[in-house]
Amino acid sequence: xxxxxxxxxxxxxxxxxxxxxYISGQSISSSLGISRTAVWKHINSLKEMGFxxxxxxxxxxxxxxxxxxxxxxxxxxxxxTDIIGKEIVFFTSIDSTNAKAFELGRDGAPEGTAVIADxxxxxxxxxxxxxxxxxxxxxxxxxxxxxxxxxxxxxxLTFLLAVAAAEAVGSYSPKRPxxxxxxxxxIDSRKVAGILMExxxxxxxxxxxxxxxxxxxxxxxxxxxxxxRATAASLRDKRGAEIDRAEFTRDLxxxxxxxxxxxxxxxxxxxxxxxxGYFGFEGKPVSVSSFNRNTSGICMGVDKDGAxxxxxxxxxxxxxxxxxxxxx
Amino acid sequence: xxxxxxxxxxxxxxxxxxxxxYISGQSISSSLGISRTAVWKHINSLKEMGFxxxxxxxxxxxxxxxxxxxxxxxxxxxxxTDIIGKEIVFFTSIDSTNAKAFELGRDGAPEGTAVIADxxxxxxxxxxxxxxxxxxxxxxxxxxxxxxxxxxxxxxLTFLLAVAAAEAVGSYSPKRPxxxxxxxxxIDSRKVAGILMExxxxxxxxxxxxxxxxxxxxxxxxxxxxxxRATAASLRDKRGAEIDRAEFTRDLxxxxxxxxxxxxxxxxxxxxxxxxGYFGFEGKPVSVSSFNRNTSGICMGVDKDGAxxxxxxxxxxxxxxxxxxxxx
Numbered sequence: 315x316x317x318x319x320x321x322x323x324x325x326x327x328x329x330x331x332x333x334x335x336y337i338s339g340q341s342i343s344s345s346l347g348i349s350r351t352a353v354w355k356h357i358n359s360l361k362e363m364g365f366x367x368x369x370x371x372x373x374x375x376x377x378x379x380x381x382x383x384x385x386x387x388x389x390x391x392x393x394x395t396d397i398i399g400k401e402i403v404f405f406t407s408i409d410s411t412n413a414k415a416f417e418l419g420r421d422g423a424p425e426g427t428a429v430i431a432d433x434x435x436x437x438x439x440x441x442x443x444x445x446x447x448x449x450x451x452x453x454x455x456x457x458x459x460x461x462x463x464x465x466x467x468x469x470x471l472t473f474l475l476a477v478a479a480a481e482a483v484g485s486y487s488p489k490r491p492x493x494x495x496x497x498x499x500x501i502d503s504r505k506v507a508g509i510l511m512e513x514x515x516x517x518x519x520x521x522x523x524x525x526x527x528x529x530x531x532x533x534x535x536x537x538x539x540x541x542x543r544a545t546a547a548s549l550r551d552k553r554g555a556e557i558d559r560a561e562f563t564r565d566l567x568x569x570x571x572x573x574x575x576x577x578x579x580x581x582x583x584x585x586x587x588x589x590x591g592y593f594g595f596e597g598k599p600v601s602v603s604s605f606n607r608n609t610s611g612i613c614m615g616v617d618k619d620g621a622x623x624x625x626x627x628x629x630x631x632x633x634x635x636x637x638x639x640x641x642x
Numbered sequence: 643x644x645x646x647x648x649x650x651x652x653x654x655x656x657x658x659x660x661x662x663x664y665i666s667g668q669s670i671s672s673s674l675g676i677s678r679t680a681v682w683k684h685i686n687s688l689k690e691m692g693f694x695x696x697x698x699x700x701x702x703x704x705x706x707x708x709x710x711x712x713x714x715x716x717x718x719x720x721x722x723t724d725i726i727g728k729e730i731v732f733f734t735s736i737d738s739t740n741a742k743a744f745e746l747g748r749d750g751a752p753e754g755t756a757v758i759a760d761x762x763x764x765x766x767x768x769x770x771x772x773x774x775x776x777x778x779x780x781x782x783x784x785x786x787x788x789x790x791x792x793x794x795x796x797x798x799l800t801f802l803l804a805v806a807a808a809e810a811v812g813s814y815s816p817k818r819p820x821x822x823x824x825x826x827x828x829i830d831s832r833k834v835a836g837i838l839m840e841x842x843x844x845x846x847x848x849x850x851x852x853x854x855x856x857x858x859x860x861x862x863x864x865x866x867x868x869x870x871r872a873t874a875a876s877l878r879d880k881r882g883a884e885i886d887r888a889e890f891t892r893d894l895x896x897x898x899x900x901x902x903x904x905x906x907x908x909x910x911x912x913x914x915x916x917x918x919g920y921f922g923f924e925g926k927p928v929s930v931s932s933f934n935r936n937t938s939g940i941c942m943g944v945d946k947d948g949a950x951x952x953x954x955x956x957x958x959x960x961x962x963x964x965x966x967x968x969x970x
Contacts, residue, residue, distance in 0.1 A: 413748075416842075420744070440844060464963055466794035469845040496845070510844065514744075516768060517797040517824070517839045518932075518963035604846075635792055635846035 319387075321346055322356050326365065326391040329377045338374035363387060384559045389430060392560045398457055398571040399563075400426040407449070409436040412510055412526040415456035419514060419522040425460040430563065437528060440510055441637060446539060446546075451532040453559055457570065459523045461578060465515045468523055469634075470582045472497045472511045473589045473620055475525050478569035479507045480592045483529065485565060487552055492594030495613075495622050495638050499529075500594070504547035506530050527566070531557045586620055595638070600624060604636030647715070649674055650684050654693065654719040657705045666702035691715060712887045717758060720888045726785055726899040727891075728754040735777070737764040740838055740854040743784035747842060747850040753788040758891065765856060768838055769965060774867060774874075779860040781887055785898065787851045789906060793843045796851055797962075798910045800825045800839045801917045801948055803853050806897035807835045808920045811857065813893060815880055820922030823941075823950050823966050827857075828922070832875035834858050855894070859885045914948055923966070928952060932964030 324346055328337055342353045357375060361367055364383030368376050382388035386404035393399045401424060408414055408431040415429040431454050437447030447454050459471065476497035483491045483499050483506055492500045499507035510526040532550040535543070550556055577585050593616070601610040602622060611626035622633040652674055656665055670681045685703060689695055692711030697703050710716035714732035721727045729752060736742055736759040743757040759782050762775030775782050787799065804825035811819045811827050811834055820828045827835035838854040860878040863871070878884055905913050921944070929938040930950060939954035950961040 416748070420741075441847065465796060465841070465843070466962075468793060472845045512842065512844055512849075513793070515793070515841055515843070517800045517841075519769065521840075634794075 319356070319359070321348060321352070322360055322363075323387050323390050325353070325356055326360065326377075326382065326387060329367065329375060330391065332376060334376065336370055336373035336376045341374070360387070381558055382560060384432065386430075389560050389563050392564045393567050394564065395426075395567045395571040397426040397574065398567040399428045400424065401428070403427065403429045405429070405431040407431065407433045407435060410434055410438050411454050411456035412438055412512055412524050415458055415524045415526070416512060416514065419458045419524060423458055425458060425522075427458045428567070429456045430454065438510055438526070439508055439528075445508060445510070445528045446533075446542060447528065448533060448537070453527070453529045453531055453563060453566070455563065455566070456524050456526040457567075459525055459574070461520065461523070461574075463520050464518055465513065465520055467582075468511065468513050468515070468520055469496065469620060470577070470585065471523055471525060472509060473582070474573050474577055474585045475509045475511065475527065475570065477585060477588045477592065478566065478573050479509060479527055479529070481569040482562065482566040483507055483549060486549055486557055486562065488554075489552070491592065493589060493592040495593070495595060495616065496620065499592075501547050501549075501552050504545055505542075506547045506549050506552070525570075529562070529566070531559060531562060582620075583618070586616070586618070589620075590616070601639045602633050602636040603639070604633060607636075609633055609636075647684070647687070649676060649680070650688055650691075651715050651718050653681070653684055654688065654705075654710065654715060657695065657703060658719065660704060662704065664698055664701035664704045669702070688715070709886055710888060712760065714758075717888050717891050720892045721895050722892065723754075723895045723899040725754040725902065726895040727756040728752065729756070731755065731757045733757070733759040735759065735761045735763060738762055738766050739782050739784035740766055740840055740852050743786055743852040743854070744840060744842065747786045747852060751786055753786060753850075755786045756895070757784045758782065766838055766854070767836055767856075773836060773838070773856045774861075774870060775856065776861060776865070779878075781855070781857040781859055781891060781894070783891065783894070784852050784854040785895075787853060787902070789848065789851070789902075791848050792846055793841065793848055795910075796839065796841050796843070796848055797824065797948060798905070798913065799851055799853060800837060801910075802901050802905055802913045803837045803839065803855065803898065805913060805916045805920065806894065806901050807837060807855055807857070809897040810890065810894040811835055811877060814877055814885055814890065816882075817880070819920065821917060821920040823921070823923060823944065824948065827920075829875045829877075829880050832873055833870075834875045834877050834880070853898075857890070857894070859887060859890060910948075911946070914944070914946070917948075918944070929967045930961050930964040931967070932961060935964075937961055937964075 339350050339353050343350050366378030368378045386402050390402045411429040411431050433449035434447035434454050437445035439445040476493045479499045480491045480493050497509040498505050507529040513523045514521045530548045533548050535548045535551045538546050595613040596615045598613050600613045609624050609631050611624040614623035614625050624631045667681050671678050694706030696706045714730050718730045739757040739759050761777035762782050765773035765775035767773040804821045807827045808819045825837040826833050835857040841851045842849045858876045861876050863876045863879045866874050923941040924943045928941045937952050937959050939952040942951035942953050952959045
């Protein structure tokens with residue numbers, strides 16, 4: 315975990331607010347209530363992190379470019395949400411952002427706390443699977459949510475996360491993404507983002523949810539390991555240009571916050587409606603494996619609770635859990 | 643956490659199998675494949691724990707009484723289950739057995755692992771409440787279960803735990819206990835045992851459940867703190883005699899295992915039927931508070947999913963979560 319220094323975040327925000335103009339060391343010093351020497355030390359540490367800061371002995375400091383590093387300060391200085399990412403816990407490398415967020419959630423971390431890592435050594439996907447998490451290219455983020463819901467309502471948040479992820483991916487993709495039931499984001503039938511939602515609850519009350527999101531942002535498709543090459547997509551390859559990870563994080567967090575506020579205020583129905591707008595399986599043949607049961611047939615959409623409706627020879631079956639195998 | 647020494651448990655089991663007869667140090671030494679000196683050291687350590695072991699220079703060792711101490715070895719040597727308590731993790735004092743079991747569950751502890759403590763410094767009850775956990779008198783146990791179920795089915799286990807706890811309490815109580823919906827165990831309308839079920843899950847798959855049980859075994863009712871004196875009961879006071887905690891643990895674990903095997907093999911229905919046999923609210927006025935809603939009326943029993951049915955002026959309402967306020 316990278317050391318957090320609130321002063322550094324404040325300095326970057328001050329410099330950002332100054333735009334192309336310079337802000338004097340004296341003015342930073344008095345804004346933050348710290349000495350000129352402390353300002354100088356923080357500026358050096360920000361430069362070491364990768365911020366481009368220009369210094370003029372007479373005028374002070376200004377940012378040399380809009381883009382900052384992909385780290386705790388860089389991301390925190392970028393985002394503009396009230397809840398999601400209110401607290402950013404950044405790691406250069408971690409076993410699993412979901413595992414860490416879960417641990418923080420158990421310790422009482424506030425709603426909106428986001429664990430973000432440059433790489434994961436044991437990135438987790440759904441149903442015990444692995445999520446490929448190389449360094450330097452993608453986004454791996456896990457957010458703690460504390461809605462007042464029951465465990466049986468928690469799957470609604472997976473739809474919410476899918477909508478937010480599809481929205482964020484869509485703003486960088488030449489093609490509108492689709493969602494697989496319940497929550498993968500696909501472009502051309504290949505997975506560009508995945509969601510792993512875990513929760514800690516009593517039988518009738520959710521303590522907190524960890525919403526984990528992995529997005530294949532800048533990895534090149536040729537670099538995917540062989541076992542996922544046929545099923546995974548890179549947003550960079552689809553778009554034909556690099557994506558700034560901190561900017562993408564800002565957009566994703568804004569989308570999640572927007573839908574989370576709608577969900578808390580108006581319930582699941584508007585979320586599910588938005589989700590349907592991204593759903594790409596209706597009328598198509600699907601096969602769903604769930605525990606030791608397999609349901610195959612034509613997808614008839616989803617019902618008001620988000621359950622998948624599959625028309626089989628023996629009637630329409632309602633599937634509430636499982637893994638869909640099908641083309642887009 | 644107390645150090646675990648498998649040799650000590652083996653020695654106690656050997657001595658138990660010998661009944662009133664002596665078992666020679668040589669025979670223990672060869673059974674366990676350890677030296678005579680090691681046997682002697684373990685015997686001393688067992689005596690220090692509180693086991694009554696008689697030694698005869700010519701005949702060997704035998705147990706001086708059936709009862710052992712209430713600790714890891716004492717409990718493990720007593721229980722006779724295959725799954726529940728397969729692994730006992732005992733603490734003289736711990737913050738919360740549920741919190742510890744949850745931590746062990748996250749680390750992959752096997753199904754049936756039971757965390758037991760002589761006292762809890764932050765014992766947890768349902769809905770963020772406290773569970774009074776003084777040392778030396780009661781049982782505080784949390785068991786890790788790993789059934790292949792979905793989060794929306796997990797509340798079925800709270801009924802299962804209530805049945806098992808009522809059964810174990812019932813075998814020490816002059817009166818048949820009753821259960822409050824969904825899972826407190828009452829004698830004369832006062833709580834003698836409480837259950838806190840927590841789980842770790844994905845949206846559609848439970849990773850594990852921690853079933854926490856607190857039983858007011860030997861605490862005297864006059865020693866209850868004032869705030870629960872009107873609502874809590876002591877099994878010792880109801881019975882008029884002390885209860886051996888390790889024996890009670892054995893009986894409770896046997897009941898849980900019996901019902902857990904029935905549940906895994908035949909589903910929820912037989913569990914719910916047994917639960918109904920202990921339910922004491924049918925036909926009585928109840929008031930259920932759940933999140934920000936309150937439902938008052940006459941209790942009409944429960945439906946097949948275990949939801950509470952309450953007859954109100956506007957019809958029968960189905961309550962799936964909440965806290966019941968009512969007489970027995």
